[in-house]
Amino acid sequence: MRAVVHDRYGPPEVLRVAEVERPVPKDDEVLVRVHASTVTRGDAMAVRSVEYRFSRLVTGIRRPRRTIFGSEFAGRVEEVGAAVTELRVGDEVFGVERGANAEYVAVRESGVIAQKPTALTYEEAAAVPDGSLLALTMLRPVSPDGKRVLVHGAAGSIGTGAVQLLANHFQAEVTAVCDTKDVALVRSLGAREVVDRLRDDFTKAGTTYDVIFDAVGKHSFRRCRRSLKPGGIYVTADLGFMYHVPLLALVTRFAGSRRARLGIGRYRKEDLRLVREFIEAGRYRPVIDRTFALDEVVAATRYVETGQKTGNVVLRVCEAVPGGQPGPGANLPV
Ligand SMILES: NC(=O)c1ccc[n+]([C@@H]2O[C@H](COP(=O)([O-])OP(=O)(O)OC[C@H]3O[C@@H](n4cnc5c(N)ncnc54)[C@H](OP(=O)(O)O)[C@@H]3O)[C@@H](O)[C@H]2O)c1
Secondary structure: OEEEEOOOOOOHHHOEEEEOOOOOOOOOEEEEEEEEEEEOHHHHHHHHOOOOHHHHHHHOOOOOOOOEOOOEEEEEEEEEOOOOOOOOOOOEEEEEOOOOOEOEEEEEOOOOEEEOOOOOOHHHHHOOHHHHHHHHHHHHHHOOOOOEEEEEOOOOHHHHHHHHHHHHOOOOEEEEEEOHHHHHHHHHOOOOEEEEOOOOOHHHOOOOEEEEEEOOOOOOHHHHHHHEEEEEEEEEOOOOHHHOHHHHHHHHHHOOOOEEEEOOOOOOHHHHHHHHHHHHOOOOOOOEEEEEEHHHHHHHHHHHHOOOOOOEEEEEOOOEOOOOOEOOOOOOOO
16 A cells, blocks of 8 residues: 655655555454545654654654554544454545555544544545544633633644634633634634734733633743733643743642643544534534645645644545545555
């Protein structure tokens, strides 16, 4: 099968499409024919593995342990292992699994996989899990229900997920911060107010919030502090300059009335099912910036690395036609 591989760390150019062995599903796994995948910010960071070198303890010190790239997928179940009970051949599914930039991926039935929302195309479905699940798991611990919440970096993958979940699930009063080109989009996702960060500085407006969620980790606690209500919480997706956020979180737990917190995102099966329900109810939608062919993965990753994408960047892996079989010209298995 064709897959995006990298056998060393480095710039996006280390990625290439190669023929690799098709995975054989174990008893508790399903084999998914991948129709669409994405390049996430996490994927792009992992290929360079420069900013957080300690992440190599997990991914491989000198060279990547897992060589197939990508994490989000949407596709069709093609084989099921003997112990699989719920999923069936032909099911349309989406989820998160390492090595998803490939024509096939083997996924444990108990892993982060669920039936694809019927109203979404494969490309749309592939763009759902990363932003929504990370936003949900970073926000849930600060109980934003019904509160006044500001989202900074609201047009990114996590940001667009956060705005929708806050407005439509947590019933929060959302103020979103993004740049001029994304104002209308972010408003359409449910933000009550939108601050154009290129024109206005929310920290100077005198408005205070119960929660400030920095979905791109570009605004420090120090700068956000006076925009937090007493008892307010600043949550950031990033470890911050010199990885100071965990220490700051500890200090603000015991000193002062405003707290800082590192958002720790997780991919969880039950949350994927929850988000699917939101989609089916019309309360969540994926935001796609650009779509690339699998062969254009280097260009796609370069674009993700700019840090300027709006929502998600999708990779077309193989074409779908009615009946679920790969379309003409699709990359057939070896
Ligand atoms: N803590 C965790 O568990 C965890 C897990 C995964 C990822 N992350 C981190 O989460 C962050 C966001 O990920 P993502 O996938 O949502 O990123 P993303 O989609 O690449 O974010 C792009 C958005 O960031 C905005 N942005 C860029 N520079 C900005 C700045 N200086 N000020 C304000 N906004 C800025 C851009 O908006 P403009 O167009 O307005 O510039 C763009 O819309 C990344 O730093 C990633 O490392 C954390």
